[in-house]
Amino acid sequence: MDWLNAIVQGTLLGGLYALFAAGLSIIFGVMRLVNIAHGDLIVLAAYLGLTITMLLGIHPLVALLVLVPVMALIGYGLQRLILNRTLGEDILPPLLVTFGLSVIIQNALLEVYTADPQKLQAGALEIASLNIGGLAIGYLPLLMFVTAVIVIAGLQFIFYRTALGRAFRAVSDNQDIAQLMGLNRRHIFAVAMALSLAVVAIAAIFLGTRTSFDPAVGGGRLIFGFEAVIIGGLGNLWGTLAGGIILGVAQAIGAQLHPGWQILAGHIVFLAILAVRPRGLFPRMDG
């Protein structure tokens, strides 16, 4: 029963990792950009969420109504003002600039919010649970998982069923020809980053209500998201969900074996999959 419980809880946790990963997946899919500051942007969003809930005295989930547009705006501005300048043949500039951003965000958060761990208070939702055949399933993890599925279905819809998605795929396939067809790639890239950070906002609220966070945890969240992307296969959004679930289950089983092995088990499963299936389990595009 303990093992079944670990697998179920790990699967639900995988939803959170899929949310971390979806944001990375969007921008990689559209502009081949890997954002090293992704984890720190998640933590930034969590702190902004905290500020919003405290200022307005509202529930963290309600705070999403404010946080999602705010993060999307930050994403649009970030791409237009800074990241668009780094895109080109050379992979070094985007990598180093996002790395620099990561250090700047992390230390700015440290300066403003101090190193004390913080948590978002979700009230009764945090402890309420559903009892199914002896397994206690928390409403919060369940909501987290369902949200992840909805977000990924929504992104899938945007990418393959809307004019915006067509623009995303066009600039992804060939920037210059897309530009000739009248698309402004700078704008499209910025919209992709806005979408990515909107997902980050959702991920951040769940991160903050599930556990406590401090300015230093960004790197770890980036790594989890990245592992989910690679396990699932580049460019495959549903694969990203599968990757998140595999990572979550590996961590839950690791923790079941020994409390110190939780994170380590996730990394080792990732490296093992990389060794056996270098392109991930369900690849759609080349790195």
Added chain:
Amino acid sequence: MTGPASHQIERSTLATRLGLLAGAAVLLALALAPAYLGRADLRLLGEIFLYLSLASLWNLLAGYAGLVSVGQQAFVGIGGYLLFALTIFGGVHPLIALLIIFVAGGLVSMPIAALIFRLRGAYFAIGTWVVAEVCRLGFAQLGALGGGSGISLPVKVVKSIASSRAGREAASYWLALGVAVLVIAIAWLFLRSRRGLALTAIRDNELAAASLGIDIWRTKFVVYSMVGALTTLVGALIFLQKLRISPDAAFSVNDWTAFVIFIVVIGGIGTLEGPIIGTIVFFLLRETLADLGTIYLIVLGIVATIVMLFAPKGLWGAIKHFTGFQLFPLGYRVRLAKGGKQDSASTKRDAEG
């Protein structure tokens, strides 16, 4: 060589020859430093040499081999922990341990390279970070090495380096200076070698290099393992200086990778001189702004980001662009003969003869 004869090709210039001379003088002055510098200055200089080594090594990876790693702290940490394990449990003399660590670092880096070379570009970068995290979490599980809280180097081991405190400090200073010279010399000689030329070709255009028959995977593999071995050695020296190690300090991404990247980017990536300039600027900034704490890191991050956006070749790149100056004789340059066409016949004979 039977090229058009109105020119000759040279590698070293007046600047490089003067630079070599000045370098030798500076090196001599630095080698004698324990005789005339105080304890605090020696420590600072030692730290500068170790950062210079890390920066030069990272530059070789990212600036020449195109392998942007954000996980070099894996090798720093492994080097530090191996030093403690070998001297405490193996009873090995620290200096002999350093040799073993150098070889071990190379051996460890090979399977890592084989695994993470499957990832490209930025995903390679995060892959190296995962490896470093695995090392950090792994060493935190080893109770014998202090687990998560760390371990100090026993007095007995420390005394085996030299019996007096001044002697130990001089020894640790010379080791740091020695490794910095070694790293820069190896980088320079490697870049002048056949494989170094292949590496430069890969840096400039991977596709063109491959079409000329260069084995890209193999060349990058050699560079990665060489840098891995040397970074492990530097890591051992870092913790020989600190005398205490813990997983968070040994595998710190800020200390051993973020700072190093900033140094190379600010100094000028893809040049041998860049890391030297960058290290000097970094320590000048640190010594003046360190009291500001986190603000200092924010300033450093902003400076590096601005340099990357607006002057991607760094400070040395700007200097080179405006003066054509180079310190290390690496590239070739064409020098036109003074008399133009009149002289060309005679220079042609020289070239053929």
